[in-house]
Amino acid sequence: MDETELAGRAAKGDPDAFLLLMETHKAALYRTAFAFLKNEHASIEAVQEVTARAYRSVRRLKNPEFAKTWLTRIMINYCQDELKRKGREPSVDRLPDAGRTDRHDRLEIDEALQSLPDEARRLIHLKYFEEMKIREIAELEQIPEGTVKSRLYHSLRQLREFFAGKGGNRDV
Known part of the structure; x- marks a missing residue:
């Protein structure tokens, strides 16, 4: 079923x-x-x-x-x-034992997520940690799908800039 x-x-x-x-x-x-x-x-x-x-x-x-x-x-x-x-x-920036990264990477990711506003962290959490679809997030947040996409795009850009500013060459 x-x-x-x-x-x-x-x-x-x-x-x-x-x-x-x-x-x-x-x-x-x-x-x-x-x-x-x-x-x-x-x-x-x-x-x-x-x-x-x-x-x-x-x-x-x-x-x-x-x-x-x-x-x-x-x-x-x-x-x-x-x-x-x-x-x-x-704050929605941490998960218990994500298992995908080592301890140092998780700390770096936590720091990067902490640099985002609460709303952006929530969207990142729902999309990438809970693996929800854009449509589901839009329904949950009661905003249009285009708005979800736009906010995720800007949040990911901020994360890229955060890692670039730390001298890292990360693909987020």
Whole structure:
């Protein structure tokens, strides 16, 4: 059963389909939570809370093909609420054990991402770490696809300039 069909069944009240849907997106939701909260325990709690919130409102999921986007939006809202409650500034520049780079490269990437505005970091996170499509990001952020493309282009250019300024010859 594909993800859209699974989400459609969950929206119609099938609890088993809902559990499978959450299992499918659990890792991505955790990474998103960790990117905001930067704490393993808080991120696990966030996944649990978002699961409960999603279950309570799954019948309001209008477009099953955007289930991942819908779940990610719930997670982002939850994390932003938590950060406001704790009086901390949101940041989406780190992932737990990205595994693709060594420690030095990750530190450099973190530093480069930190140089971007929050909105740009969020778009970079969604596109390149969560591997969301432009259309999904546009739906999630409630902005046109062209705007997403433009902002990503400018953010990537800023990252290239950051690395060029450090004397690096990186292809970002």
